[in-house]
Amino acid sequence: MLDITISRGTTVALSKAEFDLLLADLRENGYQTVGPRVQDESIVYADIQTLADLPRGVQTEQEAGHFRLMRGASNNYFDFIPAADSWKKFLFPPRVDLLTVRKGKGWEYVETETATPRYALVGVRGCELAAIEIQDKIFIRPDFYDPTYRLRREGLFIIAVNCLHPAGTCFCTSMGTGPKVQGSYDLCLTELDDVFLVEIGSELGRSLLSKRKYDLPSAFVQNIANQRLARAVQEMGRSLDTRDLPGLLTEPENLEAARWDEVAKRCLSCGNCTQVCPTCFCWDATDSVNLSATQASRTRVWDSCFNPAYSYVFGGNTRPTIRARYRQWLTHKFGAWKEQFGTLGCTGCGRCITWCPAKIDHVAEIAALREEVNS
Amino acid sequence: MTSLLPQSAPPTAGHPGKLIQPDWAEIVRITPETEGISTFWLRFIDPQVRERYHFQPGQFNMLYLPGYGESAISMSSDPEDEERLVAHTIRFVGTVTKNIGRLKVGDVIGVRGPFGTSWPMKQIEGRDLVLACGGIGLPPLRPAIYHIIRNREKYGKVTLLYGARTPKDLMYPDEHEEWQRHDIHMEISVDRGDENWDGRVGVVPMWFYNFRIDPRNTAVLTCGPEIMIRFVIYEGLARRIPAERIFVSLERNMKCGQGSCGHCQIGPYFICKDGPVFPFSVLQRYVNVEEY
Amino acid sequence: MANPEVLAELKKIPWFGTLSPEHLEKLAGITTLRPVKAGETLFKEGDRQDYVYIVLEGRVALEIFVPHRGKVRIYTCEQHDVFGWSSVTPLVRQRTAGATAVLNSRVACMDAEKLRQICDEDRDLGYLVMRRLANVVASRLMVTRLQLIDMFANPEEKNA
Ligand SMILES: Cc1cc2nc3c(=O)[nH]c(=O)nc-3n(C[C@H](O)[C@H](O)[C@H](O)COP(=O)(O)OP(=O)(O)OC[C@H]3O[C@@H](n4cnc5c(N)ncnc54)[C@H](O)[C@@H]3O)c2cc1C
Ligand code: SF4
Ligand code: SF4
Ligand code: FES
Numbered sequence: 166m167l168d169i170t171i172s173r174g175t176t177v178a179l180s181k182a183e184f185d186l187l188l189a190d191l192r193e194n195g196y197q198t199v200g201p202r203v204q205d206e207s208i209v210y211a212d213i214q215t216l217a218d219l220p221r222g223v224q225t226e227q228e229a230g231h232f233r234l235m236r237g238a239s240n241n242y243f244d245f246i247p248a249a250d251s252w253k254k255f256l257f258p259p260r261v262d263l264l265t266v267r268k269g270k271g272w273e274y275v276e277t278e279t280a281t282p283r284y285a286l287v288g289v290r291g292c293e294l295a296a297i298e299i300q301d302k303i304f305i306r307p308d309f310y311d312p313t314y315r316l317r318r319e320g321l322f323i324i325a326v327n328c329l330h331p332a333g334t335c336f337c338t339s340m341g342t343g344p345k346v347q348g349s350y351d352l353c354l355t356e357l358d359d360v361f362l363v364e365i366g367s368e369l370g371r372s373l374l375s376k377r378k379y380d381l382p383s384a385f386v387q388n389i390a391n392q393r394l395a396r397a398v399q400e401m402g403r404s405l406d407t408r409d410l411p412g413l414l415t416e417p418e419n420l421e422a423a424r425w426d427e428v429a430k431r432c433l434s435c436g437n438c439t440q441v442c443p444t445c446f447c448w449d450a451t452d453s454v455n456l457s458a459t460q461a462s463r464t465r466v467w468d469s470c471f472n473p474a475y476s477y478v479f480g481g482n483t484r485p486t487i488r489a490r491y492r493q494w495l496t497h498k499f500g501a502w503k504e505q506f507g508t509l510g511c512t513g514c515g516r517c518i519t520w521c522p523a524k525i526d527h528v529a530e531i532a533a534l535r536e537e538v539n540s
Numbered sequence: 541m542t543s544l545l546p547q548s549a550p551p552t553a554g555h556p557g558k559l560i561q562p563d564w565a566e567i568v569r570i571t572p573e574t575e576g577i578s579t580f581w582l583r584f585i586d587p588q589v590r591e592r593y594h595f596q597p598g599q600f601n602m603l604y605l606p607g608y609g610e611s612a613i614s615m616s617s618d619p620e621d622e623e624r625l626v627a628h629t630i631r632f633v634g635t636v637t638k639n640i641g642r643l644k645v646g647d648v649i650g651v652r653g654p655f656g657t658s659w660p661m662k663q664i665e666g667r668d669l670v671l672a673c674g675g676i677g678l679p680p681l682r683p684a685i686y687h688i689i690r691n692r693e694k695y696g697k698v699t700l701l702y703g704a705r706t707p708k709d710l711m712y713p714d715e716h717e718e719w720q721r722h723d724i725h726m727e728i729s730v731d732r733g734d735e736n737w738d739g740r741v742g743v744v745p746m747w748f749y750n751f752r753i754d755p756r757n758t759a760v761l762t763c764g765p766e767i768m769i770r771f772v773i774y775e776g777l778a779r780r781i782p783a784e785r786i787f788v789s790l791e792r793n794m795k796c797g798q799g800s801c802g803h804c805q806i807g808p809y810f811i812c813k814d815g816p817v818f819p820f821s822v823l824q825r826y827v828n829v830e831e832y
Numbered sequence: 833m834a835n836p837e838v839l840a841e842l843k844k845i846p847w848f849g850t851l852s853p854e855h856l857e858k859l860a861g862i863t864t865l866r867p868v869k870a871g872e873t874l875f876k877e878g879d880r881q882d883y884v885y886i887v888l889e890g891r892v893a894l895e896i897f898v899p900h901r902g903k904v905r906i907y908t909c910e911q912h913d914v915f916g917w918s919s920v921t922p923l924v925r926q927r928t929a930g931a932t933a934v935l936n937s938r939v940a941c942m943d944a945e946k947l948r949q950i951c952d953e954d955r956d957l958g959y960l961v962m963r964r965l966a967n968v969v970a971s972r973l974m975v976t977r978l979q980l981i982d983m984f985a986n987p988e989e990k991n992a
Binding site: 261263264266268270271272274303304306308309310311312313415417420421446447448449450452453454458461463465468470475476477478479480483484485486488489492493497501504505 | 550556557558559560561564566585606607608609610633634648650791792793795796798799800801802803805807808810813825826828829830831832
């Protein structure tokens, strides 16, 4: 090992073999290492042991309503752009058992042991890290916190990765979240053909890395990384003008624009966009009972503002039409969210566009709305 | 986000370390009010909860019936009830509420709360008050009425405008006399009268009718069906009462009560924590946006 | 000369207070006062339209008889409410609802025929009267719409 003092902000070059050892160290320290894997012609986040589990040499082709895995030009591990799956499921699981009660004299709680998993997320993109930081503001607040989220979040180890090959639906540059990672991580990778450049983001990251063999990167190598990052900015698939946000989507007269009627004709109200979105946080609590009705449970599940039951009140629905629901979704993400949480609710990951079966491009929708209201 | 009304203290019933785990309360009394509506008087089983639980007029609890789910229900009793009972006047409409309707005295129910903003009783001291409500909108105002009665000298002229569908839908009839004795002027009206009804037929809650108000010193508190609320607002504004002094209580689908599940949003507001009581001035932008 | 008692009563009604003394005098001249006991009927559906009424005190209900349901009370007129206004612009030349005092009341009765005459002769006064009546009709229409919405109904019943 070289005698270099490393600290927060230091970048080192780490071979891919050494990275595997780092993953092993993480597991040794009690972390469950999760990262991208190819599954069902798509990419999911699941348990990984070594880099060999990752989608090697895979790139993705993404357009509105379109996703394909392709053979990439290199043999790198992070050349793809994530698919429908996001890290959200690890912190805000799609199903959580909330409570079980048993009928006694009144009702009593049945205590269930649930160990909180400690995750090391491997390969978190700039937009994805931004999404986690947005959800932090929702689930961990001074006046309220969600225990499931908070415990999982506090134990999280984040290995971020800079994106070098944005997809057609990406627009993180517009949202200021990528392709270079912006948020707080433990370690951040830039992948070159034979090494990772690893930037240290935390004390925990430094101490893990200090046990591995690394080099100081040469100026040449750093230069290549910088060039690739600059090229990624140029290759960004889409761009969204955010200068008039959130106002464009919150002005009452814009809420009555004809564009909403137009998009409502195409939207299926399927809720895919909300399910794939890494910042969407809505949930529902469902109830179940055992056969003898002596025990009852409540389970938290993801919900969607596109679900008719979401806005149901006795005697009617406050958003009875697809127009109203689509408008709620878009104006929340790119409008009201700002007033609620101090940031827009979108990080530019592009999932909602890629995974919309009706090929609705929300970036284009915002542009169309702008054109209508400004003309 | 900066708060619009004095924010309520954190809930004292329910467990902060669990997402939506209620405390238990026993039903000690059930008062049938009208067809399909009863008042349930609850006492927390845990004496500590009983001790620390306080609510402000206009706030609500999430009531949990195991196996069926939770419902947001306003408190309808006196916040300073001597027996420390908490009452909810509930209309039986769906899964949860209809099954609450089948409960008996001695049965146990889960309670989380109190949640949300309250009627600004402090802020409106010294003012003339118009309380305009209809249907199931009276129960959330009843704690405010008790508060006014207890502090009668702190408020000016108080008028309660109350509308119901038919005479038999009027709630708390036994108390009306008592309220009037405390110089609360009541105007009651029904949508459909019969020959035995010698009160008003029409839409009183929306019309500050033939009584004079001093717009510079009047505050309006209104609760009821959203259409009714809109017309109360139109009338209030027409009478030149400033929007900041018209307070409305809104209803939306609710699951958590703590600004987390997303269900209750209207524009930038979570009705469960930024409301349910809002000064109309903050909602003015949205009131005529349909299906928002 | 109008009856001074009638004049005094009309002056108490805010709208009449805005009229010029001559106009007020003219209207008072065609008006009589009438006490009605609770339960007493002022007119029935189908009657000839002869008067426009103003409630001075008490409460008068407008009712329509519906087979199988009896008398349905559609609206109550409170102090200073105008009713029987359709006699001024007779669309249907008979009463379309009945009016019964609910409480002991006093009403001012304006001769509808003479009122039309006065308004025709003095178009200025005619304009003011018609404008007032338009307001009455508009507010009655608003009330009817809100009742039509049946906003306090249990939605379940309404759908049934
Ligand atoms: C702040 C607030 C205060 C309320 N105060 C009272 C009160 O004092 N008395 C009273 O009788 N009712 C009150 N309600 C309405 C009450 O919450 C609903 O009638 C109740 O939730 C219906 O649930 P359900 O399971 O019986 O009906 P279902 O129709 O089976 O409900 C289905 C779902 O829709 C939701 N839902 C349905 N109607 C409403 C509604 N109007 N508001 C919110 N969520 C709804 C339920 O939570 C449930 O998730 C209040 C609502 C709110 C938001
Ligand atoms: S709104 Fe669309 S692009 Fe933005 S974060 Fe959500 S899924 Fe990604
Ligand atoms: S925008 Fe697309 S993904 Fe979203 S609900 Fe509509 S059809 Fe489904
Ligand atoms: S009820 Fe869950 S956010 Fe308001």
